[in-house]
Amino acid sequence: MGRNTRKRRTPLATKAIAASAALALGGGGLIWANFYASAHESNNNAWGNQTKAANAQVATISCPDIGQKLTSVPRQARTEVDGELGNLDRQITDAYQRLMTTRDAQARDASFVQNSILQPLKDRRKAIIDRIKLEINRVGGSAPGSLDTLASCTGTPANQTTAGGQQQQNGGQQQQNGGQQQQNGGQQQGNTGQQQGNGGQAGNGPVAADFVDITKVQPNVAAKPQKSGNASTGVFITRCGVNANKNHNTDNVIVAPGVTNGAHHLHDYVGNQKVNAFSSNQTFLQGGTSCQNKNDLSAYYWPVVRVQDGTQDFDQNADGGGKEGNVGKILTPVQAQIKYVGSPTSKVVAMPQFLRIITGDAKTTTNGLANANAHWSCTGFENKVQLTTQYPICPQGSNVVRTFAFQSCWDGQNIDSANHRTHVAFADANGNCQNGFKAIPQLTMRLVYQVTPPTVQNGVVKNAFAVDGFPEQLHKPATDHDDFISVTTGGLANKIANCINNGQRCA
Template sequence: MGRNNRKRRTPLATKAIAASAALALGGGGLIWANFYASAHESNNSGQNQTKAAAATVATIACPDVGQKLTNVPAKAQQGVATELANLDKQITEAYARLASTRQAQTQDASFVQNAIVGPLKEKRAATLDRIRIDIQRVGGQVDAAGLQALAACTTMTTNQTTAGQGNGQAGNGQAGGAQNIGGQAGNGPVAADFVDITKVQPNVAAKPRANGNGSKGTFVTRCGVNANKNHNTDNVIVAPGVTNGAHHLHDYVGNQKVNAFATNDSLIKDQTSCQNQGDLSAYYWPVVRIQDGTQDFDQNADGGGKEGNVGKILTPVQAQIKYVGSPTSKVTAMPQFLRIITGDAKTTTNGLANANAHWSCTGFENKVQLTTQYPICPQGSNVVRTFAFQSCWDGKNIDSANHRTHVAFADANGNCQNGFKAIPQLTMRLVYKINPPVLQNGQVKNAYAVDGFPDQLHKAATDHDDFIAVFKNNLANTIANCINQGRQCQ
């Protein structure tokens, strides 16, 4: 949702590490592939640390099967995608049961295992077997034992959900299994998920040095802020044909008819919110909500309040979409219908290997970027989410089975590796006017958070962004030529 070299950190990030290996299943049998991975900051403020009084079970952690499947035969991909969506649905249902049975958990130490985790494993095993059948039916090869090994899930405590994110902070200080895990809906965020940005040490690294072969131009496309409230909880990249496949709400700008049932043919025919009518690309991201006790239109809907995504939806006050070049080479035009996902919506259980979240405040963006915490901005400063997408393409595929291996980040020097080609790097900057949350007695009041899968507890690191390239009137070549010629275009 193989690459063996370090990726180039985006201009807003700090360093790179190797990710854990990923299991690949398909026509080539069992292989292993390393993903580029982002190491992310831990702040040195020492502020807002709280101590959990008990090891409350916070959430369910299941292997992310979709990221392990890197080689699914084309004829099996739709069936596999549907089954992967079933796995997500099973986890959200299990989490809902976990959240609604806190009292029973205090009375029976084996309740979670017997009533939730055990039955979930059985459901997942049956779904994984259907994935095996889908792949084998079209001639693909599957390590059945390796696939079934992904069925079992575990639980995470409040301590693990924060320490595991890399910020070294404990849970929300709520004792007893009957307590919520923070947030207006009881599934986060907690006080440890926020930090006063003025107390964080600068952590933004210098950009890679540009050389004479670099492409220094920029191309800005103006597509609005989704003021018309074009929302849905689908994800056509990961779960095509599945309603509510994302289990959280997205903002959409650019292409106006993106949903689970959109196709390449329908996307090229649809309308766009972009000023440049040749840009029919789909740009979409999870909404941000303010958790001050208010509700929004989806408070009783799937993907909304029914799945722990609550509060007033905030529309960005600014949304900048800009394509930039490579410091070391010219760029190749993006292929039509290229799909890219940046970041990871499941970092609470997956870890930070594919995280690419960047949170900051206006006036601090060149100094501090946060991945594992939301910033509390000073008076007069606004919250900023920034994304810098993968900028290297394998030159052949517009998507891949796990939606990652066909694109990559450049290495630390700005070079594409393993035969990948530099393409215009999509960057996005979203600005929100938010009254600063208040931390008091180990609790957070008036929190804000990005929408996500309910079991991910609204952690800052789960932020992600999605893109489908759809261009008319030769716009893809226009963008590449502008960047290669060092011009600033729009």
């Protein structure tokens, strides 16, 4: 996918995945209740050989992420192509909802999922792929020849969801093994907030294996790279609030511009106050800001966190909310700390105006963990334990913490790329930018939430919390992600870079 398309798995993240997986029930594998199989019926891992009863255990629909394959879409075609990619996401969401609402039919007919859900989905995806190829070729580009092979989706059983797999370390490299399935036959009790094996207040996660008592996780935070004599050691802090004014929407202007509900989940917004699917660079300049520094018009936004205690919020009947399995009370962070830091090996250049960066991957349940950048912890444990594939259960008096460290290397030319990844990259293990990329101020964010600790007993989780996501992603913690658009006035971008390069602490 061009330069730096695969996110470098930091030692911290690799160790966090291994540690959390080792402690998880079933290695963090997805738990899914089988409402129709009797206790003696076995589950065959091969999709085509499942019995009628095991067919009901299909947990989600896994489709190739076509957007990540499009690394060189001509600029003239990107608006149309992004719109079509948004349509692909809508198709997967619709198919997943049909999967969820046809369990009786699936139990009676072993071919139901293939014939009534997956084959029609393939046909609809093929039509959109053809339109994407046409748009690229129309403006003189060349669509990848492999696109036609990406139309087919699969029904993924509970024990085969990629992000639920057990990760092990071997010679310093991460290896993924199939997650171990645990079956719990209890029925969902959404009204009380009790969650059984089928997972979650809406039946699409999280599950007990998605949580771990952080006091039982071994320290896994690696040491930071050594600073060289040319390091940029300053810090610039911007204070933009916690979204107390409840500025929300379910759009994604970076990935799906012009597509209403393109994210299929709800975002918190701080900073720029006029961000939606139809915003433009000119809109951002006129949007106003929640930041104390009124020259910081940047957009900082992330999926909301909800507590699934049986209650509902304002969007229980709305797209992106309850209609798509994002349920429960929305939690506002008690702290949202945003700062820019430097490089341990070089000075930084100012961020370009309108630079877009997405960190993490909202689709790790089906894409795998290559681009995962989720970090979950608890106050008092952040320097010792960071989790990627599990949510932490914090001890009394400790709060849940989400942290994000964005890509800190830029190609020096582009403010975005066709797959929204290849124009930026992570530094290597020593803190150096590779392939001619330049160090930019690294955006870091720390969100703190007051959460009543969930309880897990006999494979059942009560009062779970979870990050919003695409419904077919099953609210896995690894799907956490964060979005950023750099918009500044009054020379602020240069002031941030100068502060960091001079070793100052500025706000």
